[in-house]
Amino acid sequence: MQGCPTGPGSVQAAQDRYKHEGVQVREFSVPPAVTVGDAANLTDPVWDNAEEAPDSVQFVRRAVDASGRQDGWTDVTCRQFRDEVVALARGLIAAGINPGDRVGLMSRTRYEWTLIDYAIWAAGGVTVPIYDTSSPEQIAWILSDSGATACVVETNGHAMALAGVRDGLPQLEQVWQIEVGGIDELVALGERVDPAEVDRRRKAVRAGDIATIIYTSGTTGRPKGCVLTHRNMLSDICNAIPVLPNLFNEGASTLLFLPLAHSFARLIQIGTVRARATVAHSADVKKLVDELKEFKPSFVLSVPRVFEKVYTGAVQKATDEGKGKIFASAEQVAIAYSQALDTPSGPGLGLRLRHRVFDRLVYRKLRAALGGRCQNAISGGAPLGARLGHFFRGVGVLVYEGYGLTETSPAVAVNLPGAIRIGSVGRPLPGVTIRIADDGEILIKGDVVFQGYWNNPEATAEVLTSDGWFHSGDLGELDNDGYLCITGRKKEIIVTANGKNVAPAVLEDRIRAHRLVSQCMVIGDRRPFVAALVTVDEEALPAWLREHGRPDGTPVGELRNDPDLRAEIQTAVDEANQAVSRAESVREFRILPRDFTEATGELTPSMKVKRNVVEKTYTAEIAEIYGD
Numbered sequence: 001m002q003g004c005p006t007g008p009g010s011v012q013a014a015q016d017r018y019k020h021e022g023v024q025v026r027e028f029s030v031p032p033a034v035t036v037g038d039a040a041n042l043t044d045p046v047w048d049n050a051e052e053a054p055d056s057v058q059f060v061r062r063a064v065d066a067s068g069r070q071d072g073w074t075d076v077t078c079r080q081f082r083d084e085v086v087a088l089a090r091g092l093i094a095a096g097i098n099p100g101d102r103v104g105l106m107s108r109t110r111y112e113w114t115l116i117d118y119a120i121w122a123a124g125g126v127t128v129p130i131y132d133t134s135s136p137e138q139i140a141w142i143l144s145d146s147g148a149t150a151c152v153v154e155t156n157g158h159a160m161a162l163a164g165v166r167d168g169l170p171q172l173e174q175v176w177q178i179e180v181g182g183i184d185e186l187v188a189l190g191e192r193v194d195p196a197e198v199d200r201r202r203k204a205v206r207a208g209d210i211a212t213i214i215y216t217s218g219t220t221g222r223p224k225g226c227v228l229t230h231r232n233m234l235s236d237i238c239n240a241i242p243v244l245p246n247l248f249n250e251g252a253s254t255l256l257f258l259p260l261a262h263s264f265a266r267l268i269q270i271g272t273v274r275a276r277a278t279v280a281h282s283a284d285v286k287k288l289v290d291e292l293k294e295f296k297p298s299f300v301l302s303v304p305r306v307f308e309k310v311y312t313g314a315v316q317k318a319t320d321e322g323k324g325k326i327f328a329s330a331e332q333v334a335i336a337y338s339q340a341l342d343t344p345s346g347p348g349l350g351l352r353l354r355h356r357v358f359d360r361l362v363y364r365k366l367r368a369a370l371g372g373r374c375q376n377a378i379s380g381g382a383p384l385g386a387r388l389g390h391f392f393r394g395v396g397v398l399v400y401e402g403y404g405l406t407e408t409s410p411a412v413a414v415n416l417p418g419a420i421r422i423g424s425v426g427r428p429l430p431g432v433t434i435r436i437a438d439d440g441e442i443l444i445k446g447d448v449v450f451q452g453y454w455n456n457p458e459a460t461a462e463v464l465t466s467d468g469w470f471h472s473g474d475l476g477e478l479d480n481d482g483y484l485c486i487t488g489r490k491k492e493i494i495v496t497a498n499g500k501n502v503a504p505a506v507l508e509d510r511i512r513a514h515r516l517v518s519q520c521m522v523i524g525d526r527r528p529f530v531a532a533l534v535t536v537d538e539e540a541l542p543a544w545l546r547e548h549g550r551p552d553g554t555p556v557g558e559l560r561n562d563p564d565l566r567a568e569i570q571t572a573v574d575e576a577n578q579a580v581s582r583a584e585s586v587r588e589f590r591i592l593p594r595d596f597t598e599a600t601g602e603l604t605p606s607m608k609v610k611r612n613v614v615e616k617t618y619t620a621e622i623a624e625i626y627g628d
Helices: 044-052 078-094 111-122 136-146 156-163 182-192 195-204 230-243 263-275 285-295 304-320 324-341 349-369 386-395 457-463 504-512 541-547 563-577 611-617 619-626
Strands: 017-021 024-029 057-064 070-077 102-106 126-130 150-153 174-177 210-215 225-229 253-256 278-281 299-302 376-379 398-404 411-414 433-436 441-445 470-478 484-489 517-523 530-536 586-591
Touching: 024 470, 044 078, 044 263, 057 078, 057 111, 070 078, 078 111, 078 182, 078 195, 102 111, 102 136, 111 126, 111 182, 111 195, 111 263, 111 278, 126 136, 136 156, 136 210, 136 225, 150 156, 156 174, 174 182, 210 230, 210 263, 225 230, 230 263, 230 411, 253 263, 253 285, 253 299, 263 278, 263 299, 285 349, 299 304, 304 324, 304 349, 304 376, 304 386, 304 541, 324 349, 324 386, 349 386, 386 398, 433 470, 457 470, 484 504, 504 517, 504 530, 504 563, 517 611, 530 563, 530 619, 563 586, 586 619, 611 619
Parallel strands: 057 278, 102 126, 102 150, 126 210, 150 174, 253 278, 299 376, 376 398, 530 586
Antiparallel strands: 017 024, 024 433, 057 070, 210 225, 398 411, 433 441, 441 470, 470 484, 517 530
8 A cells, every 4th residue: 555665674574683781671673664655644545445445344333313323333335434534525625624724623432533534634634633521721722732723523512612712712713513413514515626626635745744733631731732744653553564463454343442532542543444454433431341242343452441440340240140269260270371371381281271161161251241252452551460461361362562652653662463571561663763761761763753742842852852762751671572661650750758769650550450449649759658549449349348248339438447448458559569679668558538530630531640630639648648
């Protein structure tokens, strides 16, 4: 395809190279498998697919009956998708969208999100995603800072939120709403535009032109707009597809349910279009289990929190059915089986037999919850944890953990078939070089690295060197084979009153792995010891209440000092402390009365904890821990 021309270095010919400084690998690079030409852009695969495989099913979308209710699924072929993109692009052109214009897009994950995204590109525009959960203040900032001249919203709630700040957005000329026929309105408007104009606009877009400005949710300060070009995004996915053929192929399918405003889900969107895999969208998390069973994807992508929920849900269900001990044994066997796969001899006969028994009793049911066909998954956005990774591989779902940032389009490293090291985030993708700085910071170089922050040269200069190295702000280590392990965030390093440096992520990830824990935030900067603030998983709590004879519906606020609940959380803390020295270990913890949420400002849309907000909200709890 034009969008991903094969370069001189194929994956098969690529030779990993690395250099040593002492005993630690400081840099690891993989040559590109694909080089993106100057004339390529993200719309090329849509047109190529329509010509080469017009009747292949590219999307499956929800059908709607005469009353407006969803009624089954309907196929969208490659030709149909191209034609719908053209029709909508004509409408955008008729509405006055010019090449380079920024267009806001605020919607839940649905087929129309993808359609609008490609139509904006085909018209020569730049997509500016906005999380559907964004506040009016955030909407106003993103549209104002990007200089968006138009915006597409989905719901009445989105429209009302935008209307409330519209007076402060003089450059915003037009708004269309999906749920009240905005797309149909644009398509009708575009009938007066010659389709050849779309071809002219589309072909005029070059690889170096801006494709999107994605505003990072950020745990502090205002979001910054990451400028990504067509080359950035094509370089990322076109080098990922050859090394992940079991995920990206014409027979593959996935159900997208993460927000498409998140760069991770966006990468999968363009990857499935490029590979002609089949995609369905899901906007309602409450219906996700039913839709997975109905659609039966061959792979899924998610953040660790969802995998944790699947695990804790299975534990709770087994406990409720009186099969808790059976599940516990099945879990131990799954983890042991996965760990044995990494040994030269592999699982022994006895372990294989136990694994086969539990596959019939337990593992098959877990795979059925993902639709029954899903054998692969991608995890990113936060650390998954080795135990959970081994558990899922043991039950028959191999989770490929990866790493990246919005500023890197986003993927830079991932575990691969035949090259997986659970507990790591894999090796660099082809075309990416990773270097570990003297202070442990991860530096990244390659065509995936963004162009800078929109309208913010000072912030750009802080992270991007003149010779192209991006300072990630993450801390990590490379082993002798080039596998990267993330050890924390540079800005989140805690320095205790005794001068001990503590990476909170190591502790937080392990504590959060407990079935009763939802969120954990380690504290202790300039304090005499390390402590933790812990929230309880509201979905796991009912089973615990029954197990311990507590009244159904008892709120966490009334259980914070319950000795049994504290003992349960203490086991998670004890397990986490095994990974660190005594000086770094958690000495005290407090169970908080409620979970962190995006609505209360404690979580970003990508589920990262805003430490400064939590510290401010729970000043009293922190003071109590340290006797202030």
